[in-house]
Amino acid sequence: MSRSVHRVVVVGGGITGLTAAYRLAQAGAGDAKLEIDLVERSDRLGGKIFTEHIDNFLVEGGPDTFLTRKPEAIALCNELGLGDRLIPTNPALRRSFVSRRGKLHQLPEGMSGFVPSKLGPLFWSGVLSLGGKLRAASELFVPRYTGDAEESVAAFVRRRLGREAYDRLVEPLLCGIHAGDGEQLSLLAVAPILRDMEEEKGSVLRGLRLATKAAADEVKKFPTPFVSLAGGLQELIGALERNLGIVRVRTGLQAIAARRNEGTLVFQLSNGEEIRATAAIFATPSFATADLLQTINPPASRELGKIRFVSNAAVAMGFRTRDVTRALNGYGYVVPRCENTMVLACSWASSKLPNRAPDGNVLVRVFLGRDGQEVDDTQSDDALIQTARNEVRTVLGASTDPVFARLFRYPQAMPQYTLGHLDRLAQIDRALEATPGVFLAGNSYRGAGIPDCIRSGQQAASNTLRYLEGVID
Ligand SMILES: Cc1cc2nc3c(=O)[nH]c(=O)nc-3n(C[C@H](O)[C@H](O)[C@H](O)COP(=O)(O)OP(=O)(O)OC[C@H]3O[C@@H](n4cnc5c(N)ncnc54)[C@H](O)[C@@H]3O)c2cc1C
Numbered sequence: 467m468s469r470s471v472h473r474v475v476v477v478g479g480g481i482t483g484l485t486a487a488y489r490l491a492q493a494g495a496g497d498a499k500l501e502i503d504l505v506e507r508s509d510r511l512g513g514k515i516f517t518e519h520i521d522n523f524l525v526e527g528g529p530d531t532f533l534t535r536k537p538e539a540i541a542l543c544n545e546l547g548l549g550d551r552l553i554p555t556n557p558a559l560r561r562s563f564v565s566r567r568g569k570l571h572q573l574p575e576g577m578s579g580f581v582p583s584k585l586g587p588l589f590w591s592g593v594l595s596l597g598g599k600l601r602a603a604s605e606l607f608v609p610r611y612t613g614d615a616e617e618s619v620a621a622f623v624r625r626r627l628g629r630e631a632y633d634r635l636v637e638p639l640l641c642g643i644h645a646g647d648g649e650q651l652s653l654l655a656v657a658p659i660l661r662d663m664e665e666e667k668g669s670v671l672r673g674l675r676l677a678t679k680a681a682a683d684e685v686k687k688f689p690t691p692f693v694s695l696a697g698g699l700q701e702l703i704g705a706l707e708r709n710l711g712i713v714r715v716r717t718g719l720q721a722i723a724a725r726r727n728e729g730t731l732v733f734q735l736s737n738g739e740e741i742r743a744t745a746a747i748f749a750t751p752s753f754a755t756a757d758l759l760q761t762i763n764p765p766a767s768r769e770l771g772k773i774r775f776v777s778n779a780a781v782a783m784g785f786r787t788r789d790v791t792r793a794l795n796g797y798g799y800v801v802p803r804c805e806n807t808m809v810l811a812c813s814w815a816s817s818k819l820p821n822r823a824p825d826g827n828v829l830v831r832v833f834l835g836r837d838g839q840e841v842d843d844t845q846s847d848d849a850l851i852q853t854a855r856n857e858v859r860t861v862l863g864a865s866t867d868p869v870f871a872r873l874f875r876y877p878q879a880m881p882q883y884t885l886g887h888l889d890r891l892a893q894i895d896r897a898l899e900a901t902p903g904v905f906l907a908g909n910s911y912r913g914a915g916i917p918d919c920i921r922s923g924q925q926a927a928s929n930t931l932r933y934l935e936g937v938i939d
Contacts, residue, residue, distance in 0.1 A: 471499050472934050475733055475743040476713075477721045477758065479506030480513020481916055482908040483749030484706040485542065485923030486930075491711040493931050500934070502713045503741055505733070507720040511707055514879065515916075517698030520870050522824040524698050525782045526831075527874050529916060530815060531555060531692035532699075536917035538924070539702075540693065546705040551696045555797060555818045557689035563799035564593055564638055568860050570792075570799050573635070598630030606669045616885050619656055620648035626670055638800035642810055644914070645776045645880040647803070647837040655883035694819050699916075721750075724758045731762070731903060745903040745933055747926045751775065751878065752910035763904065766897035769890050773910050775878040777842060778810065778835030781854035784869035787828050791863030794828055799861070808839045809857050827869060832857050837882060847873050881910045903937075905929050 476487045487504045494500035510516070514528035532539045543552055563570035574587040588599060605626050611617065617625075619640060623632040632648070640657060641648040653661055663673025695701040707715075720736040724746070731743045748755040756770035798813040810833040816823035823829040832854035835841035841850065851871050858864040891911055898904055907926035909919050 471501060472744040472937065473501040473503065473742065474930055474934070475721075475731070475741055475746045476502065476504045476749055477733070477746065478513065478749035478754075478908065479504055479508075479511040479715070479717065480749060480908070480919070481515055481703070481706075482919040482923040482926075483513075483747065484511060484703065484710075485920045486747045486749055486907055486927045487713045488706050488709055489924050489927035490930065491709070491713045493927070495711055500712070503743070504710070504713050504715050505719055505721050505735065505741075506715070506717045507736075509718045511715070511717065512700065512703035514876070515699045515703055517700035518872075520782075520872060521784065523782075523784045523827070523829050523870065524822050525829065525872065526698055526815070528876070529699060530813070530819070530831075531694045532916040534688045534691055534693055536915065536921075538920040539917040542920055543695070543702060543705075546702070546709060548695060548701060548705055551701055552693050553696050553819065554688050555690045555692045555694070556820070559796050559817050560690055561796040563796060564634060565799050565801050565805065565861060566593070566634070567805070570861065572796070573639075593634050594630050598628060598634070601628030602631040603671075604628075605671050608669070610664055610668060617653050617661075618649050618885060619646075619651045619653050622653045622660065623648070626664065633802055633804045637804075638802040638811075641803070642800050642836070644882065645778050645810060645833075645836040646882050646884075650837065650882065650884045652883055652885045652887050655887040696821065721758060724762055726762050726901065729903075743903075744937060745905065745930050747905045747907055747923075747930060749907045749923060749926070751908065752881065752906075753878065755906060755910075759904070763897055763901045766894050766901075766904075769894045769897065770906075770910075772890055773887070774837075774882045774884060776835070776837045776880040776882060777840050777875070777877045778833065778880060779841040779850055779873060779875045780834065781832045781851050781871060781873050782815075782829065783832070783854065783858065783864075783871045784823060784827050784829050785858075785864050785866070786869065787826055789864055789866040790828055790858075792861070794830070794862070798830070803836065803839075807857075808834050808836075808841070808853065810834060810836050812857065812861070830858060830862070830864075841875065881914055903933055905933075 474490055476483045483504060487502055490502050494502060516527040518525045518527055534540060543549060562573050564573055571593045572591060574591040608626050620632060623636045637648050641651060644651060660670050663670045667673040721733050722736050723734040725732050731746050733741045748758060752770040752773040756767045759767040794814040794817045797818045800811045801807060801809050813831045815831055816829040834850055834853060851873055905926040907922040
């Protein structure tokens with residue numbers, strides 16, 4: 467008996483949707499019975515990932531590096547022939563700072579992601595007061611949590627390491643990555659490893675020390691925990707695009723509605739066209755997926771609509787090196803929420819990575835906005851650029867006009883894994899059982915980093931292929 471043609475629609479052409487479509491295409495190569503459509507609202511693929519060339523500066527519009535510890539992104543780069551394009555962040559300048567009343571303090575060496583893993587450097591660093599350091603060190607003796615309530619990042623870290631370590635070290639690093647509010651972020655959704663360490667080793671500091679030793683071999687492969695691509699992360703998008711094979715790429719088209727008709731999914735596109743599909747991967751932000759699932763699966767749609775997003779922005783600026791009085795001898799700095807500014811961080815892009823600025827120039831990116839202090843439409847472009855310029859004038863001594871300044875806005879870009887997030891995901895999964903053939907992927911669910919998104923796209927593709935095998939023709 468011959469199989470009928472199966473069409474899969476992938477909605478959203480960011481890194482997640484591209485990876486999913488690429489995996490489907492690999493599986494479907496030579497199979498005339500599989501058709502794949504990738505529908506992307508904007509005119510270009512890549513979503514949050516895009517690289518621009520401005521006056522000989524190489525400027526990342528969104529992310530600029532990804533973690534080596536999570537293997538999916540490096541494996542995908544190797545598979546796509548980009549292995550020799552991978553570049554580590556500059557190992558000689560591997561240090562970051564935290565700002566306190568406009569002054570920069572070096573973060574203690576041995577900060578394992580966002581928590582100090584070594585006590586020695588913590589004691590020498592000027593970030594915490596003596597009392598704050600002693601309280602952080604006493605973490606080794608803090609008893610395990612025995613309550614039932616889900617803890618926020620803030621509650622967990624304050625309980626174990628003390629208020630100062632939370633405010634000055636962990637909040638700007640861990641919550642800053644999410645542009646989030648630690649009082650709202652769920653520890654189990656954002657950094658479950660910290661809870662595991664408490665449970666298994668009785669202490670986060672002890673757990674991190676052991677984990678750091680275990681990771682030593684991994685680290686040797688790359689001298690720093692983050693890598694990028696020589697020509698910017700756009701290279702990854704370009705390579706995926708070139709390898710989409712049988713995928714029909716439909717950019718500049720929005721999926722505006724979806725319904726189910728006798729087991730078939732019917733998508734309505736912004737040009738009036740309809741596409742019918744056996745299965746679909748929604749690689750869109752959860753609020754967009756919620757809209758599309760409104761009639762197909764109302765309970766899943768309702769839960770998806772509860773995942774909050776935060777809007778923020780970044781201002782990229784080029785300066786002549788001689789016009790910046792502070793040495794940019796690190797990767798940049800983070801700004802704690804308790805400093806009460808909308809500046810979240812300042813990345814020294816040309817110190818972190820090679821070839822980001824022409825000789826004699828530097829490139830910095832100032833990130834603005836976080837949960838509770840969001841960037842919104844009432845703030846003009848000029849006002850945001852001015853905020854960033856004031857910041858670099860005060861902290862870096864860059865008082866001349868920049869060679870260029872470019873604002874990037876990220877509306878509704880940062881998913882917030884708030885308290886109850888894991889329960890919401892479980893409810894969404896349960897609700898989706900009623901609509902087989904519908905798969906979700908992307909940064910809204912189980913990790914927002916590039917490797918997380920790649921893993922999520924790959925999983926959605928393999929679940930889709932498994933589903934298609936089981937569909938009776
Ligand atoms: C400023 C910033 C800096 C970051 N820095 C880093 C970093 O350094 N390292 C790191 O690992 N991660 C970083 N991240 C996170 C990471 O970039 C994102 O989580 C990831 O790129 C999201 O990919 P995605 O494909 O899931 O979503 P997106 O990139 O958002 O893609 C979703 C796509 O769906 C499309 N779409 C939406 N609705 C529809 C519709 N109805 N029909 C058709 N198409 C639709 C959108 O146009 C978009 O292209 C950063 C994020 C931001 C915002």
